[in-house]
Amino acid sequence: MDAAGLLTAYERMAVIRRTEKAAHDLFLQGLVKGTTHLAAGQEAVAVGASAALRPDDYVFATYRGHHHALARGATPQECLAELMSRATGLCKAKGGSMHLTKAATGMLGSYAIVGSHLPMAVGAAWSARLRGTDQLAVAFFGDGATNIGAFHESLNLAAVWKLPVLFVCENNLYMEYTPIADVTAVPRPAADRAPAYGIPGEVVDGNDVMAVEEAVERLARRARGGDGPAVLEAATYRHFGHSRADPAAYRPAEEVERWLAHDPLDLARGRLAELGVAEATVAEADDRARAVVERAVEAAKAAPPPEPREALADVWADGGAAWRT
Numbered sequence: 001m002d003a004a005g006l007l008t009a010y011e012r013m014a015v016i017r018r019t020e021k022a023a024h025d026l027f028l029q030g031l032v033k034g035t036t037h038l039a040a041g042q043e044a045v046a047v048g049a050s051a052a053l054r055p056d057d058y059v060f061a062t063y064r065g066h067h068h069a070l071a072r073g074a075t076p077q078e079c080l081a082e083l084m085s086r087a088t089g090l091c092k093a094k095g096g097s098m099h100l101t102k103a104a105t106g107m108l109g110s111y112a113i114v115g116s117h118l119p120m121a122v123g124a125a126w127s128a129r130l131r132g133t134d135q136l137a138v139a140f141f142g143d144g145a146t147n148i149g150a151f152h153e154s155l156n157l158a159a160v161w162k163l164p165v166l167f168v169c170e171n172n173l174y175m176e177y178t179p180i181a182d183v184t185a186v187p188r189p190a191a192d193r194a195p196a197y198g199i200p201g202e203v204v205d206g207n208d209v210m211a212v213e214e215a216v217e218r219l220a221r222r223a224r225g226g227d228g229p230a231v232l233e234a235a236t237y238r239h240f241g242h243s244r245a246d247p248a249a250y251r252p253a254e255e256v257e258r259w260l261a262h263d264p265l266d267l268a269r270g271r272l273a274e275l276g277v278a279e280a281t282v283a284e285a286d287d288r289a290r291a292v293v294e295r296a297v298e299a300a301k302a303a304p305p306p307e308p309r310e311a312l313a314d315v316w317a318d319g320g321a322a323w324r325t
């Protein structure tokens with residue numbers, strides 16, 4: 001990633017950070033219903049990976065998926081309108097925070113059942129193989145998913161069939177309120193399991209957007225070339241609690257401080273300075289990010305709710321059996 005690429009990545013991360021903050025504020029204003037799981041602090045995983053992917057690749061995410069939808073082409077306006085149940089929302093108000101999906105750009109969904117989308121990513125990779133394309137499927141998941149059976153079943157089948165799929169674990173140290181280290185037999189919950197399936201397992205600094213891009217690019221090339229799947233464990237940290245209901249009081253203050261000092265945006269800003277990018281240029285990127293998200297908030301607030309007669313539209317393909325043949 002050169003200086004120009006890093007500046008673009010920085011701006012994308014700034015847009016995500018501001019969108020997450022806006023989601024938080026809109027929730028407190030009573031404009032977002034249900035719950036929401038913010039990914040502030042984990043932006044570099046989504047942005048670094050998407051910088052290494054092709055537009056026709058497939059991405060699957062969890063309920064903590066705003067950053068992946070945004071990195072994969074959804075606009076802040078579409079996402080915030082979806083959170084606010086507006087007709088202009090990404091899924092026309094039928095998905096909400098936990099189900100952001102944009103199939104047109106390969107964002108094949110956010111899934112609330114922990115681990116459930118890993119087999120789907122394997123299926124998407126298998127479909128690419130059957131169709132003779134060299135598309136890649138990427139599943140992003142939390143550390144908690146690594147103790148779910150579907151994680152192990154997915155790694156095994158992907159390895160047996162040497163499928164072009166990457167398993168990217170966002171290890172933010174907690175599954176809800178439980179430290180992952182308290183309930184896992186190995187120190188690296190994702191990477192340490194990969195050798196059991198004969199596939200590479202790597203750990204990367206998930207707050208370093210350049211390091212994530214480099215690792216995903218390399219593992220993607222390998223998978224597209226027919227050498228099969230890999231596991232990438234990205235070490236990262238969420239700035240907010242697990243969900244809106246969680247003040248995250250269980251996290252030691254020293255740990256929070258250490259991770260806040262290792263913020264992905266700060267890291268990128270430091271790298272940009274090292275690469276000779278002027279502070280004013282970075283400030284302009286920040287200004288653009290602020291303007292985009294401010295406009296998105298206003299547009300989402302002004303958008304109408306969905307029409308009741310739309311309730312049953314887009315909820316089922318067409319009921320036909322054409323897909324079987």
Ligand SMILES: Cc1ncc(C[n+]2csc(CCOP(=O)(O)OP(=O)(O)O)c2C)c(N)n1
Pocket residue numbers: 062064112113114115141142143144145146172174175176242
């Ligand atoms: C199969 C299943 N079990 C339990 C839950 C309840 N649950 C929701 S989020 C979560 C924690 C998952 O933690 P992790 O995978 O580390 O992801 P993170 O929230 O940290 O991004 C749990 C247990 C669920 N959604 N699905």
Ligand SMILES: [Mg+2]
Pocket residue numbers: 142143144170171172173174175176
């Ligand atoms: Mg976690």
